[in-house]
Amino acid sequence: MSKNTKTEVEKFMRGLVKRNPGEIEFHQAVREVTESLMPLILDNPQYRKAQILERMTEPDRIIIFRVTWEDDEGNFRANRAWRVQFNNSIGPYKGGLRFHPSVTLSILKFLGFEQTFKNSLTGLPMGGGKGGSNFNPKGKSDHEVMRFCYSMMTELHRHIGEDTDIPAGDIGVGAREISFLFGQYKRMKNRFTGILTGKGLSFGGSSGRREATGYGCVYFCENMFKHRGESIEGKRCLISGSGNVAIYSIEKALEMGAKVLTFSDSSGFIYDPDGINQDKLAFLKDLKEVRRGRAHEYADKFKNAEFHAGKRPWNVPADIAFPCATQNEISKEEAETLIKNGIQAVSEGANMPTVLEGAHAFVNAKILFGPAKAANAGGVAVSGLEQSQNALRLSWDHREVDDRLKDIMRSIHAKCVEHGSDDDNFVNYVKGANIAGFIKVADAMLAYGAV
16 A cells, blocks of 8 residues: 555544544444555546545434333333445445344444445445344344334334335344344235345245355355366365354355364354264254254264364364354454464455454465455345345246356456456455445446435
């Protein structure tokens, strides 16, 4: 980065931090993008004159509301909820809802900002948004979750619609929560329309949606290896998390011939030196999707596996890392350990799972580093395909959806290569994803004028 570029980045960030005090995650997400985009903006005065980056980092609107609900003991409870409608320049707002005690406005703004670029990369007509609540569905009964979802949709329905804003699921919002939310919307509006994605197959959902983020993450990684004449076949993989993204990353990696060594949850991680096979994956799916058990039960079942309480898997030597748990789960030190242990590629399945200094370390080491806005775009891509099926009143089978997902991930990879290749043929996927995602949105904003 030149001295002038660095000066402009710091100047921009000072203004952003001043306008958004205390929003650390949002600052991190914007800085990562700004470092890539500032040279482009300095070379293109039309973007600078129109203050495109300043406008793009300011949400169109933020809706904040209270959600009051009744628990099983008859007590009234109250949570805070948000919907951040970030940018609809290329289509209606699209992005998930997250239910977790850690949810704050800063986290939702970072996610909505990232979503704008991610959705642009898919090539589908979707703007960026995100929402959620500090409600914790863990430990709640189905009836408590139902009452919370009904109350949330009672307010949220005013602000969403198939041509306005189409939420989906995220952490803490799975099939159960989407079903309750959709049922309440249908009851209140007397309309059966695709205003949520991630729905059940019996009422407008898409085949392949559950697997899409994990599958897409592995497809993107395979495209990175293919670009240099290799494959993920035979590679040792570290995967964090044990939700949908992690489980279906494991499934697709196994299908493509890789050896998966780890998974994790909030209690610690499992290291299985023998590798997770199909039978073990079936046990893991039952453990996490049905019984909602803890990681250590895997080690109780498979005696060669090791459970490491309170730790993350990034010190295990391997060839590929798929961080699929949550934001900032790879520290600078852990990134350096991965590099030291010979990691060849990192493909981000979670949103912003690597701290900024760790991402810099991966890029400087010139490993294959697929940032989340590119590598985990498979989920929102299939959400977009669900919208299309809803609009057409038809359903595509799993093979057709998966083929379309492969094509979209291949296209995203090609865009990253186009905008991120250096003179020595190294592809900076962070730079490529940021520039490719930015140009489409920025050009639309320029076309609209002062909007």
